[in-house]
Amino acid sequence: MSTDTTTQSTTDQLPEALTEIAEDFTSVSQQDRLQLLLEFSDGLPDLPERYAGHEEQLERVDECQSPLFLVVEVDPAEGGGAAGDRTVHLFFHAPAEAPTTRGFAGILHEGLDGLTVDEVLAVPDDAPFRFGLTDAVSPLRMRGMVAMLARIKRQVRLKSAV
Template structure:
């Protein structure tokens, strides 16, 4: 069964609670909250995976730590400050998935972003970038788990 993590459900609820213009503002806020890369990834895009489907350059890295039922997924994103939509999508995924178990991440529906209500404010091409980010995250989680 596909489900959202509790944190991702909270993000989706935040987006559903506001109108289209406010959704863009929420996306912009999440873009600003994307944390800087840890030293091991900063300035080393070759250690990250590029998501070519994104209109702006976006790189991501996925780490799975812990053992058994205590495993946790950690997400790292690198996108230019001049790409707030792409950074906002990365912020949604980080906010909603970071710290989740591999099983929780893999259970997220591939089209969960439809529930955000961004189709009215963002082009389908941009939404395709978010779908590609999630697909890459899931692939890296499967490889690490």
């Protein structure tokens, strides 16, 4: 039995946006999953000006087959709010000729950007396997998406002091 089938029933542990994305992927054929991944690639926002041309401010995810850089921002706490309630923002940079890597980044951006620190940190580490892509892309590519999520969570911890 593949990981996809085993974990589909546990999508309730994902944040709402990631759950919806996982349901979209697992409800279509494998061929359509690749098309959907390309749509996420096309939808990945450009870096904001403050990061454009400044890749040294971004962290490279070496596990990705194509160059991928990311940076996490955590909004400052306002009015003595708890660190876990602060909002997380994600920014990615990957070349247009790397649609799979960009697609993974697009999924994580759409599913995690704007969540709180606590919500991002609660995302299960196996979340990338819940999109039904393990039979459609190589294990090496899946490793890249797992690494992206791990880097995001590490940066969230560092920047929120949680």
